[in-house]
Amino acid sequence: MSSAPPTRRELIFAAILFLLCALLSHNNAPSISDSLPKFVTDTIASPPASQVHNPHKVETRLSWGASPPETNILSHVPGWTIFDKLYILKGIVYVVSDDPSNVPDIRFMYSKALNIAEGKEAEDSRLPDASDIQVISPKQAAKLFGTGAHVIDGVSLLVNDPPQFITHYYHWSAELWFGFWRTYTSLDHGISADGNTTLPPARRILFNHLDNSRWRDYASMNEWVLRSSFPSAIMEFSRDWDDRTEMGRPFVFERVVVADRSAAMLGYNYARYQRTAGPPNALPGNMNWWQPIRNNVVEFAGLSGDVGGGTTSTPVITYISRQEWGRRMLRPQDHARLVDALERLRDEHGYEVNIVTAEKMSRVEQIRLAARTTIMMGVHGNGLTSLLWMKPTPRSTVIEFFYPLGFAHDYEYTTRALGMVHYGFWDAESFTSPNLPLPRYVEGFQGNDIPIDADAVVAVVMQRLSLSEEVDD
Numbered sequence: 001m002s003s004a005p006p007t008r009r010e011l012i013f014a015a016i017l018f019l020l021c022a023l024l025s026h027n028n029a030p031s032i033s034d035s036l037p038k039f040v041t042d043t044i045a046s047p048p049a050s051q052v053h054n055p056h057k058v059e060t061r062l063s064w065g066a067s068p069p070e071t072n073i074l075s076h077v078p079g080w081t082i083f084d085k086l087y088i089l090k091g092i093v094y095v096v097s098d099d100p101s102n103v104p105d106i107r108f109m110y111s112k113a114l115n116i117a118e119g120k121e122a123e124d125s126r127l128p129d130a131s132d133i134q135v136i137s138p139k140q141a142a143k144l145f146g147t148g149a150h151v152i153d154g155v156s157l158l159v160n161d162p163p164q165f166i167t168h169y170y171h172w173s174a175e176l177w178f179g180f181w182r183t184y185t186s187l188d189h190g191i192s193a194d195g196n197t198t199l200p201p202a203r204r205i206l207f208n209h210l211d212n213s214r215w216r217d218y219a220s221m222n223e224w225v226l227r228s229s230f231p232s233a234i235m236e237f238s239r240d241w242d243d244r245t246e247m248g249r250p251f252v253f254e255r256v257v258v259a260d261r262s263a264a265m266l267g268y269n270y271a272r273y274q275r276t277a278g279p280p281n282a283l284p285g286n287m288n289w290w291q292p293i294r295n296n297v298v299e300f301a302g303l304s305g306d307v308g309g310g311t312t313s314t315p316v317i318t319y320i321s322r323q324e325w326g327r328r329m330l331r332p333q334d335h336a337r338l339v340d341a342l343e344r345l346r347d348e349h350g351y352e353v354n355i356v357t358a359e360k361m362s363r364v365e366q367i368r369l370a371a372r373t374t375i376m377m378g379v380h381g382n383g384l385t386s387l388l389w390m391k392p393t394p395r396s397t398v399i400e401f402f403y404p405l406g407f408a409h410d411y412e413y414t415t416r417a418l419g420m421v422h423y424g425f426w427d428a429e430s431f432t433s434p435n436l437p438l439p440r441y442v443e444g445f446q447g448n449d450i451p452i453d454a455d456a457v458v459a460v461v462m463q464r465l466s467l468s469e470e471v472d473d
């Protein structure tokens with residue numbers, strides 16, 4: 001049949017098809033990338049199929065002659081690594097290098113992705129071995145992979161973590177997303193205050209130890225943050241990883257940021273602050289690094305990205321109350337005195353004062369309020385995670401109440417990593433970086449008898465707001 005000469009009808013049909021294609025290729029409709037203002041389209045990814053005029057073979061493979069191209073490590077700190085050409089075969093990750101002395105120890109890049117438990121034995125049990133990750137020479141790689149590997153294109157994020165810390169707004173947004181973005185933006189030092197970057201968005205996020213319903217949090221914030229910051233990112237889960245494993249064929253990531261909580265915990269900046277997003281802060285970066293994400297999230301909530309900026313607008317003070325939560329609450333009389341003191345500030349100085357209960361607000365309301373907030377305060381807890389959406393300015397401040405002598409770095413570190421100022425309070429006593437106490441979960445930390453001295457808090461608020469005049473001069 002295929003060897004028979006074409007019939008007249010087939011020829012006419014082919015001619016019509018040809019004309020149609022020619023017409024379509026002259027169509028000047030704006031490309032998809034024109035509607036993505038924050039991200040400049042990349043040099044890495046090929047153009048969308050709709051823009052390619054010449055019919056061609058769909059490229060799925062990276063083929064090579066004698067041996068595969070080496071893996072290039074672009075950025076690395078414990079737990080966070082950017083690779084170009086990272087290979088995977090049968091579930092094992094391969095770094096191909098002719099000079100293994102230039103490759104970080106595998107324990108700082110990857111782990112067995114087991115649940116985090118305390119102690120040396122648990123720590124050792126999480127260390128990777130040759131069944132997880134290997135560093136091999138191009139020669140070994142040629143033997144193992146053959147003549148080519150299938151390409152996983154664009155930029156990917158591979159999260160080699162168990163579900164343990166995924167389904168929680170703080171751990172998702174202020175650790176995983178925060179650390180990923182801080183690592184990735186080490187490749188762009190020119191991010192502007194309005195969040196413009198040359199980096200292409202991540203195309204996919206792979207969770208190789210998570211089954212597919214286990215990344216959302218009880219407050220549904222994770223979805224919001226993901227879909228607003230990377231609207232077209234797709235997700236893969238352990239079943240998808242297993243597909244490739246079972247096929248027994250090599251794949252190669254064009255560019256991948258590998259996140260590994262257990263490996264991050266081996267870093268100095270983890271030991272110092274107990275934050276897995278701590279180590280990437282040692283990478284080169286730029287003070288506006290978070291703004292592409294922050295602005296996209298805030299704009300998705302319906303506000304302009306520059307809301308909250310500047311130092312001359314009416315200050316917005318937001319107290320996030322936990323008094324109805326049932327755990328980690330202020331003494332009722334101290335809460336009442338704080339509310340009175342804040343309302344006096346509003347009446348006497350014209351400041352905007354918001355006293356809110358996070359769990360009674362919708363996601364949009366929480367993000368919109370945080371985006372406008374100059375000074376956020378509250379008892380240590382998840383409600384403070386929305387400090388991520390504040391606009392860093394010389395006035396921006398987070399004030400966190402602890403039971404006296406108790407302290408944890410969660411919000412302190414996050415505030416500082418964004419370029420804002422944090423004050424911790426023990427009743428009337430306050431502290432700020434670099435004079436910080438050591439982390440301590442004292443008795444009473446989780447209780448409902450946390451004291452706070454409203455006058456001391458107001459004094460710090462006034463001191464922070466008076467900075468605006470100094471800055472303007």
Ligand SMILES: *[C@@H]1O[C@H](CO)[C@@H](O)[C@H](O)[C@H]1NC(C)=O
Pocket residue numbers: 037038192193194196
């Ligand atoms: C950022 O990009 C937008 C367009 O997407 C442009 O209007 C704006 O001027 C850019 N800002 C800077 C500082 O270059």
